[in-house]
Amino acid sequence: AQKVTQAQTEISVVEKEDVTLDCVYETRDTTYYLFWYKQPPSGELVFLIRRNSFDEQNEISGRYSWNFQKSTSSFNFTITASQVVDSAVYFCALSEARQAGTALIFGKGTTLSVSS
């Protein structure tokens, strides 16, 4: 069965700290896709990144970086030098290729609070 676990329910940091959000997934497929979405206090869901199962290269985008490790079924998200504007709920999600175009399976989210 497919499943996404975000064990950290809430994280609080002070500005400029680095923070890592954990995501562990379960799937029987060899081809799948992983995602991170950001939900700021305003409520919308913002797409951050898509990674397919054959691409284990880490990715960096500004202060954001993602570490994908198939060996541990993890797709962790790190924010470097956090800012107050990073305060949001972050969701990790999974889509199996054989069910592509159907449901995204979401984790329950991690609430990140960054204080000044």
Next chain:
Amino acid sequence: DADVTQTPRNRITKTGKRIMLECSQTKGHDRMYWYRQDPGLGLRLIYYSFDVKDINKGEISDGYSVSRQAQAKFSLSLESAIPNQTALYFCATSPSEHTDTQYFGPGTRLTVL
């Protein structure tokens, strides 16, 4: 202008009322979805549509119905609203070339009293 719009953005209604939530998109995507978000539960799929003639139930379709009026429009109806349908509802779309990636609208916050 936003690519995926939802109306209304907020709605308060009473138990037993019929409610329709609307979603429109200018992305030209064929696939559209309705999810609901409940605190601490993440998002769960209600219905999805691959095109105007292809509509499918998701994980939690009971108590809901949908209508795909056109490629760009996908509506969600609650025939007889009940309090446990109080939630944040999201519409999403995905392109044919990357059907796995979904782009979400701003959400509709629905409260059923």
